[in-house]
Amino acid sequence: MGKEEKTFIEFLRRTGQKVTRARCLVLEEVYRHHDHFDAEALYQRLEKRRAGVSRATVYRTLSLLDRSGLVRKMDLGEARSLYEHVLGHPHHDHLICVSCGRIFEFEHPGIEEIQNQICAQHGFEMHSHTQQIFGRCRDCRAGRSPAETS
């Protein structure tokens, strides 16, 4: 049993919720890939594997995973929310190419430090933060299609 299962089960127990077949299948599928995904795509992947988990349960379980700290829900201003792993993926923020849609990750300790300063100034207790930079990626600027890059 992976660390994520352990964490999830511990979270469910701690909060008086049940460890169900559907929840385990969703968690398993979430951790089969390591990219940014949306709820519908995850549901489709489960369908393909004939997991027999409903769309509603996918949404409900993603919410649990978010609250348990296993995944992070991200809202990039698009219709659908995206999700990404937290466990084993250190905190980072995103560069989003408005041309090809790809998402690049970055992290910079200086930013976190400044954020702490700002919170201190405002007497603000930070729970989470997000930072997104929208623009054109190197490939798109070069007129290259993303497919040509390996």
Added chain:
Amino acid sequence: MGKEEKTFIEFLRRTGQKVTRARCLVLEEVYRHHDHFDAEALYQRLEKRRAGVSRATVYRTLSLLDRSGLVRKMDLGEARSLYEHVLGHPHHDHLICVSCGRIFEFEHPGIEEIQNQICAQHGFEMHSHTQQIFGRCRDCRAGRSPAETS
């Protein structure tokens, strides 16, 4: 005629669109207040003034104002998008209190500088960026209700 009207008309002309009664009324109402607002609230304000502008036109005009650079559309992960002025309001980012919902603004030159560095490293051409810090504000931490402040 305020600077915002001038800018808007110039934008409309430049992009081959028409300066209409409805668009002017929406712009006027947008600039009557200087806080964060959503489309529905703006529509209600117009209704109260019997402006006779439809909800659809409010949405369509907000989109134009966003594209013209007069307002900024913000997605804070809530159902509704928020909008805020750009003209006369220097760039800033937001602290959002998850307890009372109030939004506080901050700006820090160091952050912008780091963002430029990161873009340079990735060969990324930045168009815009947003940064949100979620947490609890000073008042909420002190158990004070926001109404008591002022």
Added chain:
DNA sequence: TCGTATATTGCGACTCCCTGTCAATTTGAA
């Protein structure tokens, strides 16, 4: 292991924020 209280599930209906359609109206260039 079994029985039972309680949580969860799948289903589809539903909500909510917009967005698209289209006939009627307005705009502005000539």
Added chain:
DNA sequence: TTCAAATTGACAGGGAGTCGCAATATACGA
């Protein structure tokens, strides 16, 4: 003033996500 083209209001439609509920699964204690 004329008139093609853009815009508008009304409302249907879309799409992501949520809710209610009867059927089912889970877990806890006997």
